[in-house]
Amino acid sequence: MGKTKGKGVKETLDMLDDNKPGVIVTNQVKAESKDEGRYLYCVADSGEKAHLGKIGLDDKEVYTIPYVNLCAVVHNCPSEPYKSEDREVVKRWVITHEKVVEVAWEKFGTVLPLGFDTIIKGEENISPEENIKNWLKQDHVKLKEKIDKIRGKAEYGVQIFWDHKFIAEEIAKANEEIRNLNQDIKSKPKGMAYMFRYKLENLLKKEMEKKADYYFKGFYARIKKCVFEIRVEKTKKMSDFGSCGDEKRQMFMNLSCLVDKEKSRELGEELEKINEEEGFAVRFTGPWPPYSFVAFG
């Protein structure tokens, strides 16, 4: 019987109680529990067995587990999620995850990125490697389809903001009822002015919604021509995070676009035109690995 020490003692004793003959318990138990998970970064379009270096989370060695013509890009870790209260630590992990995906992207040409903190464990008789290979085998066709869809493409974020005030003024210029209300407010005593202001704001709100719809459809059509696929994402409101909203810069469109790498310039040019239109501003981010276009199906 070997010696055991440290955390595994209770578990070890339980194992011995099972009356299994010839059970040799060694420090191996402890060592394995540090390495029994495989942290998954992405699936790459390659059957190569490769080592990418100590570029993983916490400087772990990143390497591939191939199956035929696909491979999973991983590092060894405990089979527990990465968790921390320290936001600098989490930030570093997230950035590292992205960097590894980008390295694999560069090296293997096409990758299906995974979200942060996907870890594959082993089971009773199955090592994590086998689990991964079985999965790659089982989903081979689907994974290859996804890879074919995204080959040569990248994801870009497009956010369009509008100047709420500018648009409101445009509306007022063209809308007589609103103009009159605005005049009335200035001339009425405080109490009445409040009522008029309330009415004005409701009217403006309705007109703004119509405008938002109009512009959304217009920009969407223009952008669609330059991209392979679009996903409409939720717009982020500053108010989601606090009580001050910036009405001058309100996000009213948030898109993820899957674009052929050669056509990204075209998209950039169209966005430049939109950005130059008065009352609108564009935020253009990327190229990202296509996180938004590999999730389902």
Added chain:
Amino acid sequence: MEPVRNTNATLVDLLDRILDKGLVIYADVIVSVAGIPLIGVNLRAALAGMETMLEYGVMMDRDEKSRAREREHRKKKSAGSREEVPLIEGEEIILKMLGSYRDTEGIYSTWRPGLLYLTDKRLYLYQKDFNEILFQTPLEEIKAMALKKEADFTKEPVDVLYLLVRPQGTSKDPEVGEVVDNRVERLRAVDIYRLKEAIEERIKIKGLTLNDNLAVSEFGRRRAKR
């Protein structure tokens, strides 16, 4: 227009993708631990670029050695990066905090949020996503200040700092002669008391004086638009 990535501002965009998206594994041979929420809401909000929302006033170290270090660090970092807060040569940050500025032009009055910077030369509000200075005044032009409580759109009373700003130099009104273009600015901040004290101190250091607060609150009542 060129796309941007790998900057502080695009951390939000990365997080949106890396925390909520990516390939989903359904195969039942896999025992996956994905899908468990691992990042608390506050931490996530903090990471999502709105971390400035949670920043509090930071009194920079007044020690010359560490200020020099900070200058060196800034020089090395910037070199044309859009991320950098715009600073004048030799300018030093005394205090920074999240705040907002009352923008009263046009039909709407709105509070515009950003990061308030008090430097040894001026007070300004910077919006980093669009690299825009929303409000700016040299310290010499601040003539008076007063704190008032106002109800914001949530009906909660908030402390608003009124500033009477008198630009140096004047304009000429053909009928009246020289006219001084006073204006009243309004600011909010996560620690408005600290900001006010720091501004007062900087103005004193410059050998200037601030007028009686009462005058400004009177002025503010009469002249401020909304």
